[in-house]
Amino acid sequence: MRSEESLDLRPYLREKKAIVDRTLEAHFPVAEGPASDLIDAMKYSLFAGGKRLRPILCLAGAEAVGGTETDVLPAACALELIHTYSLIHDDLPLMDDDDLRRGKPTCHKIFGEAVALLAGDGLLTESFNLMTAPELVERVSPHLIFKVIALISKAAGYRGMVGGQVVDIQSEGKAVDLSVVEFMHTHKTGALISASVASGAILAGGDKSELEAITSYGQKIGLAFQISDDILDIEGDSMTMGKESGSDEQKGKITYPAVIGLSKAKQVQSELVEASIESLRAFDHRAEPLRQIARYIIERRK
Amino acid sequence: MRSEESLDLRPYLREKKAIVDRTLEAHFPVAEGPASDLIDAMKYSLFAGGKRLRPILCLAGAEAVGGTETDVLPAACALELIHTYSLIHDDLPLMDDDDLRRGKPTCHKIFGEAVALLAGDGLLTESFNLMTAPELVERVSPHLIFKVIALISKAAGYRGMVGGQVVDIQSEGKAVDLSVVEFMHTHKTGALISASVASGAILAGGDKSELEAITSYGQKIGLAFQISDDILDIEGDSMTMGKESGSDEQKGKITYPAVIGLSKAKQVQSELVEASIESLRAFDHRAEPLRQIARYIIERRK
Numbered sequence: 039m040r041s042e043e044s045l046d047l048r049p050y051l052r053e054k055k056a057i058v059d060r061t062l063e064a065h066f067p068v069a070e071g072p073a074s075d076l077i078d079a080m081k082y083s084l085f086a087g088g089k090r091l092r093p094i095l096c097l098a099g100a101e102a103v104g105g106t107e108t109d110v111l112p113a114a115c116a117l118e119l120i121h122t123y124s125l126i127h128d129d130l131p132l133m134d135d136d137d138l139r140r141g142k143p144t145c146h147k148i149f150g151e152a153v154a155l156l157a158g159d160g161l162l163t164e165s166f167n168l169m170t171a172p173e174l175v176e177r178v179s180p181h182l183i184f185k186v187i188a189l190i191s192k193a194a195g196y197r198g199m200v201g202g203q204v205v206d207i208q209s210e211g212k213a214v215d216l217s218v219v220e221f222m223h224t225h226k227t228g229a230l231i232s233a234s235v236a237s238g239a240i241l242a243g244g245d246k247s248e249l250e251a252i253t254s255y256g257q258k259i260g261l262a263f264q265i266s267d268d269i270l271d272i273e274g275d276s277m278t279m280g281k282e283s284g285s286d287e288q289k290g291k292i293t294y295p296a297v298i299g300l301s302k303a304k305q306v307q308s309e310l311v312e313a314s315i316e317s318l319r320a321f322d323h324r325a326e327p328l329r330q331i332a333r334y335i336i337e338r339r340k
Numbered sequence: 341m342r343s344e345e346s347l348d349l350r351p352y353l354r355e356k357k358a359i360v361d362r363t364l365e366a367h368f369p370v371a372e373g374p375a376s377d378l379i380d381a382m383k384y385s386l387f388a389g390g391k392r393l394r395p396i397l398c399l400a401g402a403e404a405v406g407g408t409e410t411d412v413l414p415a416a417c418a419l420e421l422i423h424t425y426s427l428i429h430d431d432l433p434l435m436d437d438d439d440l441r442r443g444k445p446t447c448h449k450i451f452g453e454a455v456a457l458l459a460g461d462g463l464l465t466e467s468f469n470l471m472t473a474p475e476l477v478e479r480v481s482p483h484l485i486f487k488v489i490a491l492i493s494k495a496a497g498y499r500g501m502v503g504g505q506v507v508d509i510q511s512e513g514k515a516v517d518l519s520v521v522e523f524m525h526t527h528k529t530g531a532l533i534s535a536s537v538a539s540g541a542i543l544a545g546g547d548k549s550e551l552e553a554i555t556s557y558g559q560k561i562g563l564a565f566q567i568s569d570d571i572l573d574i575e576g577d578s579m580t581m582g583k584e585s586g587s588d589e590q591k592g593k594i595t596y597p598a599v600i601g602l603s604k605a606k607q608v609q610s611e612l613v614e615a616s617i618e619s620l621r622a623f624d625h626r627a628e629p630l631r632q633i634a635r636y637i638i639e640r641r642k
Contacts, residue, residue, distance in 0.1 A: 180482030195465030
């Protein structure tokens with residue numbers, strides 16, 4: 039169901055990214071004192087060129103139910119801290135052992151493994167500090183904030199992202215069936231993406247049916263996004279992506295294309311995106327950014 | 341100021357530890373599904389024989405201002421999750437590279453480095469889930485819970501424990517002055533210990549002067565506790581401690597005894613304990629567990 043409204047997604051993403059970047063920059067102090075390397079390492083990875091997809095989904099989720107970004111901005115930024123910590127830990131030699139991320143040296147290549155590990159720990163911990171920021175606590179009903187902290191901590195933790203990462207690591211080089219790939223993808227990437235859009239809608243006061251629809255949308259684009267990552271790893275251009283293409287296959291990573299083939303993976307991805315847009319059928323033009331972001335998942339080149 | 345009340349600390353610690361253990365056991369599911377190793381690893385370290393000092397301080401902090409343990413139990417347990425995560429990450433080869441902790445193989449020796457890293461991440465994330473547990477949210481005023489989440493995330497993160505750990509790692513083998521050792525100790529260990537006792541008092545509704553006194557107490561015993569760790573590393577019995585004594589010196593760790601000498605370190609530790617007890621002078625017998633715990637810091641053998 040393509041909306042009649044036309045929204046040019048690129049300026050929307052640019053504008054929201056700028057708001058998120060400004061808020062993140064204002065949140066962290068100038069690095070000084072005995073632990074200044076830690077602050078530098080946290081900021082290095084936080085400002086290494088992320089698309090800010092999770093914060094933008096949070097803002098767009100709020101917008102879809104009639105909220106404004108000022109209601110949810112600290113929570114949106116908290117999601118980026120969590121995403122960044124997960125990348126730093128993922129890149130460590132004891133995990134994926136990646137030297138490059140978005141075309142730049144990974145955190146541990148610059149700051150060493152110990153500081154990188156701790157920078158990840160620091161970002162994860164600070165994300166929950168942001169979720170109790172005065173700007174949020176003074177604006178939003180407490181039980182909604184508790185609901186969001188519970189949701190995000192579940193989605194990011196052992197029942198979500200961290201659980202998916204364990205399966206990712208442990209399945210390397212093994213023959214696994216589709217159910218394991220699906221568990222891995224829905225947990226490793228899908229859970230936090232889905233929680234991002236749902237958090238925005240919760241904090242902005244979305245009602246039960248709105249939250250159900252938004253959650254359904256989030257789960258579908260979360261899985262579609264990870265499948266799209268898998269596809270980009272095969273088809274993508276190393277220059278555009280900022281990392282070597284084909285690295286999943288080299289590492290024996292389990293991916294959708296590896297298990298069901300590239301063309302079937304593309305079909306599943308398209309179906310998920312269409313179904314995600316269908317989940318939003320009861321929403322008006324204010325959900326147009328969410329619809330466009332769903333389409334963007336298929337079209338993105340990095 | 342020794343109180344006239346006599347409290348036998350040992351049964352007190354045993355009783356509170358049992359309550360914390362039961363709550364922690366009930367919180368985590370039986371390990372099953374694709375990510376079962378992760379759950380096993382989290383539980384392995386969580387039930388590896390910790391003294392539950394931080395949760396007990398939280399319960400005793402609540403008690404001191406007239407609260408009950410049921411008011412604060414989820415937050416008390418959250419503190420143990422944070423402490424356990426920090427030990428798992430600290431023991432990793434890329435950090436302190438320890439094979440033994442409390443006489444048992446460290447998490448990564450059993451589950452591998454990647455799963456251990458993720459078990460730490462999972463415990464840290466889950467701690468904030470516990471801080472929004474229904475038992476807490478239904479009993480305690482929201483702004484007190486927000487205050488505690490803000491306090492703990494600050495004390496555990498880059499402005500506290502994680503900041504102290506960076507300085508610990510980066511100072512190894514270097515000549516540093518007392519101010520760096522003090523920064524390291526107050527941040528690495530002191531911040532979370534102080535936040536533990538303060539959290540209990542906050543959630544139990546302590547007033548401003550009570551919270552100031554409790555915070556002062558917590559800061560002093562936090563530093564005393566780390567100095568006591570340093571002293572035990574030199575004087576302790578390997579069997580009792582469950583790790584090799586003298587390992588700090590071997591690793592070139594910065595410690596109080598290394599910088600100011602053993603006898604001066606013992607003097608500082610005693611003075612801190614006495615001052616911490618003095619901080620509680622306005623409290624009645626309900627602060628007796630806190631007073632006794634302060635004395636226990638000097639007397640403990642592991």
